[in-house]
Amino acid sequence: MRLKRERIFRAASDLMRERGFSAVTTQEVSARAGVAAGTLFRYAATKSELLLMVYNEVLRSSIAEGAEHAASTPEPAAAIVARLSPLVAAAAREPENSAAYQRELLFGPHNAKFRAEGMALIFELEASLADTLRRAAPALSDEEARVAGSALFAITHLAIARMSASDIPEIDAINDLRLQVTQIVTGVVHYTPGGRIGR
Template identity: 40%
Template sequence: MNAAAIEGGRRERAKQDKHERIFSAAQALFAEHGFERVTTQQIADRADVGTGTLFRYATTKGELFLMVYNARFTAAVDGGALAARRHTDVVDAVHALVEPVLTWSRSLGGSADYQRELLFGPPGERYRDEGLAVVADLQARIAGLLLADRPSPDPDTLREAARAARSVFAVLNLLLVEPLNDLHTGDDPSAELHAQVAQIVRGFQAAASLRG
């Protein structure tokens, strides 16, 4: 290995080390204090990097928050995908896919902040794009479950499956922010998620059956 390759390897390891320190610092501080009460200077200090270095990895506090929560979101979706394989009923499979997102988000807090940064953050930011890609992947997985027993769906059925998947995701988002308001406070969130998923899935199935 030549000197340039060795030096390049060192730089890459140093870059990865700084990324891991920044991620760990941001994750700990957001968990301890919440999004609003954490500053980028606090994250830089705990990660033992300068603010200039910090902003080379994430340009805003919102992006740092997305960096942390995207990892959790991805893990929840992956766990849900494994759980969905254990179900043959479509309603149960879709519920199993999305329920882990509801569970981790409500247990850890910060879901409203994550939704705000993800949906309304500056366009083109790395971690916002990454989070939106996880959303798109989740919706594609939902649509795939809806179409599992339809090996050759027509274009209208494909569009309806995508629309139903977006509806499931919209329900999930509403349930995530319920702790912040006084609506439906007595409902069991997982049971309500299952009931609304069932309503959407059965509606999709009925419409698809009418088209033959």
Template identity: 40%
Template sequence: MGRGHMPIGRRERAKQDKRERIMTAARELFAAHGVSGVTTQRIAHRADVAIGTLYLYASTKAELLIMLQNEEFAAAIDSGLAAANAAVGQGVLEQVIALIRPVVECLREHTENGRTYLHELVFGDPAEPYRQAGLALAGRLEDGITGLLTRNECIDAADAATLARVITAIIHISTTATLYLHRSDEAVLADIRDQIHATLMPQHGAA
């Protein structure tokens, strides 16, 4: 019985190995050249797999980018939530900034890739599994912001959810607009902070 399971285990290990090689190759090439400067054939060659094998894991270059960025986006949200919890007592504005800082840095690590990722999430097929995962992460970020805002007694749950959507829209524009591409992360974060502060001001001193 044990021997009957071994071939399946080997196949699964082989599949996992190929996936990791593809992901590593895509990560290195996207980081070096940007998503527009890389082809799926080049990724397959770097990963030492046939192009048909690559397509078993991601049918397009955009899907590969989403797969990679989802991992980084998830890690950034985790870091941001931890930082926000550590900032308790500093006011809701500073807690929100602590949450979004790693996210902004993640999206701007390679500006072309970050812009393409967000564009694909917004305008791509929401039924595609990798996009579904990315949209779920965006929802998790929004929920995290909502939770922070409700810590302020002047903001009720409904207003907090609306404000969180506004804040995520601010993040999206500030990390994708051509106008901001050549600014530093700190400059972009400072601008985002000013916009969030202005958004929260009417909430009876919520900032």
């Protein structure tokens, strides 16, 4: 079973990278993987589920790369940019597939296995961003840190969406991300209870 899943994963990954999500069919994936269509659907019930299965691994790898870069970056805004930049870089390599992946994460069926897996990765990333903010601003409540962590992922999501929608170069998307992260982190670090910005 594991070998069949790996063959399906590799076939779907290669075909989507070569031709883009919209041009690939499940029949082509099953043929390249050397499995029957019914077997493929036991692992991923739809083409969208195949996309989620493949790009969850891209997301997981990008998150791990960002964590590695951030570990040696003490300044909080720079550490968060280091965590998020690999997500933008990965999306820039395959903008059509990245846009489709984001769409499926946001709007796909709630009971889909691979969508739930992808959302869990995002929630873990947001929690790690909240932890970074909490260390930089110890007075921040758990809820305030959670909301700020979600905002940081939201601007990353928009940076990725803008690249696929309007051909913004990766370097510009990352520079915009850096500016927005710095603004959010500066606001959070100088935030005082009651909603006032400290001096």
